[in-house]
Amino acid sequence: MANGLAKNALGLESVTRAPTAMSRILYLSHDPDQPRGGVNVLYDHVFTLRQHGFDAFVVHATPSYRYRFAQYPVPVIDASTDFRVLKTDTLVVPEDYAAAIRRCRNLSCRKVLFCQGHYCIFDGLEPGEKWSDFGFSTYLCTSILMRQVMKRWFGVDASVVSPCVDTAFYSDEPKPLGPPFTVATMPRKGRRQLRFVQGLLAADGSGTSEALSWVEISGMPQEDVATRLRNAHIYVATGVNEGLGLPPLEAMAAGCLVVGFAGGGGAEYATAENGVWVPDEDVWALAEALEQTISALSNPAAAGLLQARRMAGHATAQKYTRRRFEHELTAFWSGL
Numbered sequence: 001m002a003n004g005l006a007k008n009a010l011g012l013e014s015v016t017r018a019p020t021a022m023s024r025i026l027y028l029s030h031d032p033d034q035p036r037g038g039v040n041v042l043y044d045h046v047f048t049l050r051q052h053g054f055d056a057f058v059v060h061a062t063p064s065y066r067y068r069f070a071q072y073p074v075p076v077i078d079a080s081t082d083f084r085v086l087k088t089d090t091l092v093v094p095e096d097y098a099a100a101i102r103r104c105r106n107l108s109c110r111k112v113l114f115c116q117g118h119y120c121i122f123d124g125l126e127p128g129e130k131w132s133d134f135g136f137s138t139y140l141c142t143s144i145l146m147r148q149v150m151k152r153w154f155g156v157d158a159s160v161v162s163p164c165v166d167t168a169f170y171s172d173e174p175k176p177l178g179p180p181f182t183v184a185t186m187p188r189k190g191r192r193q194l195r196f197v198q199g200l201l202a203a204d205g206s207g208t209s210e211a212l213s214w215v216e217i218s219g220m221p222q223e224d225v226a227t228r229l230r231n232a233h234i235y236v237a238t239g240v241n242e243g244l245g246l247p248p249l250e251a252m253a254a255g256c257l258v259v260g261f262a263g264g265g266g267a268e269y270a271t272a273e274n275g276v277w278v279p280d281e282d283v284w285a286l287a288e289a290l291e292q293t294i295s296a297l298s299n300p301a302a303a304g305l306l307q308a309r310r311m312a313g314h315a316t317a318q319k320y321t322r323r324r325f326e327h328e329l330t331a332f333w334s335g336l
Contacts, residue, residue, distance in 0.1 A: 023088040025049060025056040025333070026077065027114075028100045034188075034219050035069040037246050038094065038116045041142070041163050045092075045329060047072035052330050059083070071166070071222055085109055090336070092140070096123035105134045110336070115141040115158065118149045119241035119264065130154060140332065143244040143268050159332045163246055164325035165253045165317050168226040174255025174314070175233055177297050177307055181212040182232040183290075184256060186247055188218060189263075190238030193283050197236070200287040212294060229254035233297070236290060239263040240280055248275070249320055252313035257297075257306055259290050269319075274312040 027042045042058060049056035056074075060067070063080040077083060085091065087109050093100045095115040101124045104111055113136040115121070125131070131139070131154065139158035141147050147158045175182075185194055198214065205211075215232055217225050229235065235251030237260030245266035248258045252274070261280045262270035270277050276293055278285040296302040 022055040023090060024086065025054055025090050025092065026059050026085070027056065027092045028059045028079075028094065028097060029067070030094070030097060031060050031062040031065045032067070035221075037163075038243075039067055040069070040071065040222075041116060042092075042094075042114075043067065043070045043072055043074055044163065044325075045161075046074040048326055048329055049333060050074065052326070054333055069221065093136075094124075096120040098124045101125070101131075101134050107135065110138065111136045112138045112140055115139065115146055115150060115243070117241070117243035117265075118146045119243070131156065138336065141243075143265055145265055145268050146243055159328075159335075161328040161332055162320055162325060163244065164322040165246070165249050165320045166222065166226075167322070168222060169229060169250045169253040169317075171230045171253070171255040174310065175231065177233055177257070177303055177310070179211070179298050181234060181294055181297065182215055183212050183234045183236055184215045184217060184229055184232035184251065185236050185238070186217045189247060190240055190261070190281075193238045193240075193261075193281060193286070194236065196283045197238070197287045197290065200283070201291060204291075206291045206294065225250070226254060229256055232256050234259055234290070234293065236260050236286070237263065237266070237275075238286070239266075242266055244268060249317045253317035255310065255314060257293070257310040258313055259293050260286055269316050271312075271316075274309055274316045276306075276309065 027046055029039055029042050032039060046056040046058050057077050058074055059077045059079050061079045085107050090110040090112060091104055092112045092114050095113060113131045139150060139156045141150060141158040141160055142163055144160055147160050150156050150158045187194055215228055217228055229251050235256035235258050237248045237258055239245055239247065240261060240263050242263035242265040245263045248266060251258055258275035262277055263280060276289050278289050293306060296306055
């Protein structure tokens with residue numbers, strides 16, 4: 001995530017003003033030039049809250065910035081201009097947005113720390129610092145595992161709002177599992193590991209074009225991502241240090257058999273029954289598992305077990321519904 005808050009983006013003092021009919025909820029966001037799952041989640045929060053009557057906004061610091069990969073139309077506040085925070089506002093700050101965390105220390109409004117990646121905690125804090133040092137008293141996260149980490153190491157109680165798998169990804173009739181196989185990958189999630197695995201398979205002939213074709217998912221709108229996943233047989237998960245790991249769930253929804261890393265946070269949903277999972281960052285094990293999976297899928301006697309895992313993965317993804325997401329999100333904000 002790029003671009004910190006502009007020098008004058010957030011006032012260092014709150015502005016006292018008579019409360020409006022509804023207090024604002026301000027989700028501070030990084031300003032990336034590529035699709036980012038974490039930013040998509042912020043936009044989904046704001047869109048959903050507005051659908052339920054909350055006065056929510058996304059706040060960006062880069063002048064005239066627009067996140068062109070947003071799936072939903074939401075109002076955006078340009079914090080590079082004369083932007084000030086009201087005492088009646090609630091700021092929602094990502095755990096890795098160090099500039100925002102530090103600049104809101106003296107603001108007297110409510111501040112919510114939103115953790116989407118527990119491996120990124122110290123992108124926003126120095127060792128020994130706590131979020132409470134900067135006035136945070138309310139915490140939000142995206143997985144049960146993350147809540148446990150925040151409780152264990154920081155002594156805070158976070159509410160869980162799990163992101164949903166968009167309906168665009170779901171396939172009612174996944175492609176039949178038969179050769180030649182299409183393998184989808186997301187290079188920005190573990191590019192080095194992915195290239196290593198591809199090299200290993202090519203070295204012994206398993207990764208030839210006759211056996212399989214590789215399809216990359218990179219820098220494209222959600223609709224194109226969903227189409228590529230629905231047209232693939234296998235998704236190779238190479239993400240590491242994930243807060244939850246939404247791409248494997250989206251691949252499961254699209255009907256892919258997932259082979260790869262749970263990435264830490266994916267331990268919430270990754271089981272021996274719903275994918276072919278190997279230890280995180282073990283490229284040798286991943287290459288071996290992918291080679292064996294392709295071989296087994298070509299054998300009708302062995303393919304049944306993998307088909308069962310694919311269908312179990314599809315069922316797993318269906319637990320992350322929009323209905324669940326909206327319920328958890330509105331319950332959290334109504335509780336405040």
